Amino acid sequence: MSPLLSLILIPLVTAAFCMAGSAPRRISLFGAGANLLLTLYLLASYNLEIGGYQFVGGRLLAPFYGLAFSLGADGLSMVMLLLTTLVTLAAVWVTPPINRYAGMFYACLLLISAGAIGAFVSTDLFFFYAFHELALVPTFLLIGIWGSGERQRIAWKVTIYLATGSFVLLLGLIGIWLAVPAGLRTLDMRILQQLGVAGILSPGPAVYLLLLAGFGSLIALFPLHSWAPEAYASAPAPAAMLHAGVLKKFGLYGLLRLAVPIFPEEIQQFAGLLLILLLGNIIYVGFVTIAQKRLDLMLGYSSVMHMGYAFLGLVALNQIGLAGMSLMIVAHGLTIAALFALCGEIGSRWGTLEFAKLGGLAAGAPKLGLLFGFAAMASIGLPGFLSFPSEVLIFFGAFAQGVTGGFNIYQTSVAFALWGVVISAIYMLRAYRRIFWGGRGVAAVDGVGDVSCAVRWAVILLLAALLVTGFRPALLLDYINPVFDYFAP
């Protein structure tokens, strides 16, 4: 059986132990660490010369439907695995002492991780979908049981929202399946991609729009975004890290896997629509982000905003933009996880996340200030962090669809998206200035101490990953570039 199965089984088994055992934190740290090491080992043993899907294995379950439990990973999946295991380890690491049902809490985190990993390594359409659904259940529990504020209402809202989105997505997936010529009918995504690239499989615009709406609501594409900020503000920090950092990326991954090879014409046909929606993410949601008065909501909105850049890479529909989108998935996942971890730390230490009550924290907590500064800079795409090369590729990829001597819709959109870079600097630096610089706020009492050891090292892990890949984006691009070779001119 494929070694990828162990990547799914390790968190599942660990989760089972957590629910039964007495030392859930130690067990989950061990499981998450083992998964990261295994992923690093697989990344090293993935043969870049051959490329394509490797570590393949599976079992046919229902021949009539072409349903199989089959696993395999190409360069894109490998990169997604790296993101998932890194964020999982960080999320488990930063988990503060849990008063109620600690075992359940850790189990839920690990189940989300297992679901995400399963979705990223499944080559069968059914399991690709099912694993993601599996991960939604623990998300619901994490918000509903351990959340803050109106946790139950928000948990229901998010779950219904995402379940509805998933249902629309399911209709789209069925649409794809039905469009496969009868003799070739299969659920194998690798074959579906090949059929799409070859032009044999073209389910038409309606199916594409279903797919876009389905994935779009999971990714928080404007105007399907209003679930996200509330959910991240209410969710406990590790849950927000895993959801915003990893699970939300399932939608982008799905678009890269299915929409790009199967619906290239439709993506171009509806480029205008998507460009307007993604500018809604970047500009409109950007302004909403500026107006936020609480750090957790601001981070939630900022994460919605950044999804606009990912869509810009998609709509560019060339190797540059798609590579940028893939890098953006990783960069944003790591960054937002680091920010939510630090946000949770601030909330638990000073008891509030309102800018008006905080201020001058860098004086008493210089390490926290330094880490938050690094994470904020990563978030606004400072060179040196992975976010920068990903944005560069996205902008150049989308601009490549422009014309010399004129300014078409793609170029105009890139210009607006570039303005988004200014907007994100505005809200991030303002937040940093209000929380860490200036005079002391009413809640910024002394004697609270600096960042805890666990959060510190978990965030350093995430930031180090961003810096290493930012200095050498080839470390990831070597895996990603061949995936979109079918676009080679």
Added chain:
Amino acid sequence: MEPHFHPWIILFAPLVASAVILFLLPRRGVAAGIVAIGAAALACGLSWRLFLAGVTPVVAPLPWLDVPGLFSVPITLILDRLARVMLVLVTTISTVVFVYSGGYMRGDEGVPRYYAALSLFLFSMLGIVMAGNFVMMYIFWELVGVSSYILIGHYFRKDAAADAGKQAFLVNRVGDFGFMLGILMFWLATGSVAFSGIEQNISAVTLHPGYLTAAALLVFCGTLGKSAQMPLHVWLPNSMEGPTPVSSLLHAATMVAAGVYMLARIFPVLLAAPEAVRDVIMWIGAATCFAAGLMATQQDDIKRILAYSTISQLGYMVVAIAVAPAGDVAVFHLFTHAFFKCLLFLCAGSVIIALHHEQDIWKMGGLITRMPLTALCLVAGTLALVGMPGFSGYYSKDLIVAYAHGDNTAVFWITVGAALLTSFYMFRLFFVVFLGSPRSEAAGHARQSPAIMTLPLLLLAVPSIAAGYPFVARHFFDIPHHETPHIVHYALLGALVCGFLLASALYLRGPGRDPLRIPLFANRLYIDDFYAWLVTRVQGGLAIVSSWFDRWIIDGLVVTGAARTVWLAGYVLRLLQLGNLQAYAFFFGAGVLAVLCFLVFR
């Protein structure tokens, strides 16, 4: 060691120093200083060696970002004469200021942070100087921005410093927005981001003059931000909230000149662009050099006077880019200005330290007897800045004004007017600070600063005087021969004398307060207030409206509305679930009847 390896050492030594300080010496001020100074001195020594060797070494590029066959951004180092001159300039001044900082920052708990950021700045600045392509320049462009942000915000507990750091970063981002868009336009048209590639393929763009004009002006937006040209100049005076050595190195001598350096780097592209591009550049430069001069005349903070003066001088350099036939004319003024403006700031710094962080010139006075060495150095810097014959500024500024005379009469008289203002506000500063009697307790007890701070002053005074002499300058620059008309000499000398006389008439006796009150200039032409209005009202208003819309329309009306509709439908359907057999039988019968009616009466 192979010589072609040296440029990499020059580039990365400061970065290594920064990382070492950050990770290994976060609490050791003295050790941090030694590491940072050592790295700067190493870079300085190797730069001089490279410069004196006089050849252009070819350095193999490092791959960075690659999408095979479509897009490639390597880290390429350019080491032509222009880059080598800048290397020497940047590393020399940096080393001097790094040493001076050791004295200025003594007793500050944030010294390691300070030196880490200063080293990061040096790394980024050297990256700009050696950048071989636009994207690489943009990378380091952003990095100098962030190091400037950290250094301006050094005294982060002060609200003013915290706001100034943020503002500097944001205003620069606005400029960089245009910069990146211009880079994208050049790339799309020429298929390259490398300076050499764009120059080679420039004919592909000259077919579209409108497109080329837009692209060139957008790239120029980068200069507007970084070199504080109008209308993006507002951040530079506020950046004076940072420690004085930072103002001296970043916000006077080197970083702010990066915009001018970039224009010199792409000079062939600007030459190929339509005339309109250089017209816009010229008028922005002229407006900046004059307006900043006006604002400088009414400032009370010693550093802000110098800051407006910096903006004004940068305006001269930008004018030079537009009117001169070679980028070297602008870089020549950049070169001399770097020395004397750095000197002026360090003098101001030693005054500020001697007066225990007092920056208001009206609380100084009579310092010439208490700090003679500082006064002497400040005089040397002032004379260089106002363009006194025999001092470096005379040579470089005269050249620019002479070219302006040949190009556009109006701009010529504007630059002469700005020279008059320069002379006025600099002598005003000197008279008020050093003559008369002390106007505060601190000024009465001021002492000459220690050697670690005076030695750098003396070191900088030498090039402030001599850097412009033709026999020195010809080793650094390729100044095209230009016959300076007599009117230029007379006009500039007249401006200098007029400014001096005006200032001495008003300030020579050291009045207790400013006899001249011009609110328009003191309030910086109200440009800052306009921006404050724009940010709070327009941007804040848009943000609040969007936020309201998101909360009450998208989330409230649409999402919750949809949920309510579903809930209502469920509620209505639930009314039908009576759990009563007769009722179900009744519905069944009614349904059958309805279907029959439909079939019969259709």
